[in-house]
Amino acid sequence: MLSYDQANGHVGPSAPPTSTMNPSLQAEQVPLPPHHRHIWIITGPAGCGKSTVAKYIADTFSLPYIEGDEFHPQANIEKMANGIALTDADRWDWLILLRQQSLNALSTGAPGVVLTCSALKRKYRDVIRIASYNDHDVLVHFVYLKATEETLLVRVKARQGHYMKDSMVRSQFASLEPPVVDPNDPLYEKDVLSVDVSGSMAEVQQLVLAAVNEVMARDAYAES
Ligand SMILES: Nc1ncnc2c1ncn2[C@@H]1O[C@H](COP(=O)(O)OP(=O)(O)O)[C@@H](O)[C@H]1O
Numbered sequence: 001m002l003s004y005d006q007a008n009g010h011v012g013p014s015a016p017p018t019s020t021m022n023p024s025l026q027a028e029q030v031p032l033p034p035h036h037r038h039i040w041i042i043t044g045p046a047g048c049g050k051s052t053v054a055k056y057i058a059d060t061f062s063l064p065y066i067e068g069d070e071f072h073p074q075a076n077i078e079k080m081a082n083g084i085a086l087t088d089a090d091r092w093d094w095l096i097l098l099r100q101q102s103l104n105a106l107s108t109g110a111p112g113v114v115l116t117c118s119a120l121k122r123k124y125r126d127v128i129r130i131a132s133y134n135d136h137d138v139l140v141h142f143v144y145l146k147a148t149e150e151t152l153l154v155r156v157k158a159r160q161g162h163y164m165k166d167s168m169v170r171s172q173f174a175s176l177e178p179p180v181v182d183p184n185d186p187l188y189e190k191d192v193l194s195v196d197v198s199g200s201m202a203e204v205q206q207l208v209l210a211a212v213n214e215v216m217a218r219d220a221y222a223e224s
């Protein structure tokens with residue numbers, strides 16, 4: 001069962017076995033307008049499991065899936081393949097394109113869409129958040145796959161046939177601004193579910209599934 005660490009809003013295997021929802025996530029405190037469509041953005045540095053988790057969530061809920069890496073311009077792919085970290089300037093158009101692709105997927109009538117995007121910095125997440133500005137039926141949720149640099153180095157090294165080599169993990173961590181999930185922190189990002197990915201992929205998938213289900217249940221409750 002999903003459990004939220006009351007201290008920091010974190011979801012993970014070390015949390016208690018019963019569901020103790022973060023007070024800020026309780027349905028009665030979050031009056032939401034009806035008929036939401038959801039953008040689920042699976043985030044985190046290279047190797048944290050974005051693609052694997054996103055496919056699982058998309059399959060489970062029969063939602064369209066957008067692999068963010070497929071929308072990089074060729075120049076970005078070449079930079080990364082050559083071990084050169086992307087800059088903010090390299091990323092803006094990519095982020096805007098991912099936001100638009102997500103909205104396009106919802107415009108086909110899908111109740112949700114699952115997108116992979118590292119979204120390393122808060123300002124990158126803010127670009128995606130704009131998706132709900134013009135359409136309040138759209139809710140944006142980030143699932144942050146939290147891992148140590150050491151864990152990701154091992155996973156990226158073992159991954160075959162990807163342009164992103166393990167040397168890029170360090171630069172990804174240098175850019176990373178982990179989402180603030182402490183409701184008492186002024187920089188709190190309330191649309192982020194932080195999931196510990198130190199366990200097996202099966203465990204991670206269950207944690208993410210529980211987190212998504214809990215948000216959906218809260219949304220349904222608010223709509224009733
Ligand atoms: N929790 C996990 N346990 C073990 N291996 C994992 C886990 N998460 C991801 N991996 C492996 O690490 C590699 C990177 O996963 P991937 O889904 O491609 O990450 P990303 O899309 O974030 O770069 C893959 O080979 C995947 O099988």
Ligand SMILES: O=C(O)[C@H](O)[C@@H](O)[C@H](O)[C@H](O)COP(=O)(O)O
Nearest residue numbers: 045046047069086091118119164
């Ligand atoms: O699978 C991966 O290794 C990652 O998804 C990887 O490709 C990367 O995170 C970005 O797509 C690059 O862009 P950023 O430098 O903005 O993370």
